[in-house]
Amino acid sequence: ALVVAAAAASAADAFVDSGQRADDFCNICWVEELGAAPCVQLKCHHVFHHACLKQRIAAGWSGAKITFAHLACPLCQARIEHASLYRLAKPHVELEEAVKRKALQRLEHENLQRHDDIVRAGGRFHGDALGFALHRYQYFQCHKCRQPYFGGQAACDAGGGGEFDARELVCQPCSSGKSTLGQTKCAKHGTGFIEFKCKYCCTIASWYCWGTTHLCNECHKTQSAAFHGIKMTRRPVATFPTHWQYDIDKVSQDSSTWHRHAQSACPLGVEHAANGTAEVALGCALCRQAQTF
Numbered sequence: 001a002l003v004v005a006a007a008a009a010s011a012a013d014a015f016v017d018s019g020q021r022a023d024d025f026c027n028i029c030w031v032e033e034l035g036a037a038p039c040v041q042l043k044c045h046h047v048f049h050h051a052c053l054k055q056r057i058a059a060g061w062s063g064a065k066i067t068f069a070h071l072a073c074p075l076c077q078a079r080i081e082h083a084s085l086y087r088l089a090k091p092h093v094e095l096e097e098a099v100k101r102k103a104l105q106r107l108e109h110e111n112l113q114r115h116d117d118i119v120r121a122g123g124r125f126h127g128d129a130l131g132f133a134l135h136r137y138q139y140f141q142c143h144k145c146r147q148p149y150f151g152g153q154a155a156c157d158a159g160g161g162g163e164f165d166a167r168e169l170v171c172q173p174c175s176s177g178k179s180t181l182g183q184t185k186c187a188k189h190g191t192g193f194i195e196f197k198c199k200y201c202c203t204i205a206s207w208y209c210w211g212t213t214h215l216c217n218e219c220h221k222t223q224s225a226a227f228h229g230i231k232m233t234r235r236p237v238a239t240f241p242t243h244w245q246y247d248i249d250k251v252s253q254d255s256s257t258w259h260r261h262a263q264s265a266c267p268l269g270v271e272h273a274a275n276g277t278a279e280v281a282l283g284c285a286l287c288r289q290a291q292t293f
Helices: 009-018 050-057 083-109 128-138 218-223 255-261 286-293
Strands: 037-041 047-049 136-142 147-155 179-184 194-197 208-210 212-213 280-284
Touching: 037 050, 047 050, 047 255, 050 083, 083 128, 083 136, 083 147, 128 136, 147 218, 208 218, 212 218
Parallel strands: 179 280
Antiparallel strands: 037 047, 136 147, 194 280, 208 212
């Protein structure tokens, strides 16, 4: 029920139960006192303006990377739960469950269920494989289908915050086109674990940008706002060796020297078009992993 007036007995009880007072500021807006507008008491007992809670949930996360801090109570971090907010929160909760499911699948795919941080007593994520997976991986929401898709490891944090164009966040199933070479769909596992070669070098891609281009972590760094050299996307195709692996810290930014890093064959062991010219799918990572063991 809404706590409408601080003078009402139920409202007074709610404020006492929460450890808050009607003349306290709302811990979301910090503009008006709790007693100045309709409030709700969450399952965790904390009280906030009803309108502020609705705005917090609807606003979602900031940045490109999907996070779920907006579903947590600002005071105790417990899940925001109230009957009047159920319908508004439902799609966010469903998205969170999808991200959790995909993160655990990715953890199993990389054979990290027994990582030292998970199994060692005193490890940062001891007994919490899900927490480890959510910390390790990042997911973005596709602008077209609204589903979460894998965006690489979270360590580089290139998709964490700052300004971004949501239209650039497009999952592979929504963007596959005739220009993509190789196997783009697995008969057994669908499209969720199709891996791609970086467009500019012979490394497995971790990023998918602008709904068109796969990049490895190293090439992706050259596209970040913090990089002051020439972006990969602005270099002539002839600049890139046919077979090579780029390292932003070890390879000179002078592309005239890049031929020194050329290799006689693709390090990934695949035949492909010249670097910088086409998207190349490497097939299903799960099937390739199964063949390895």
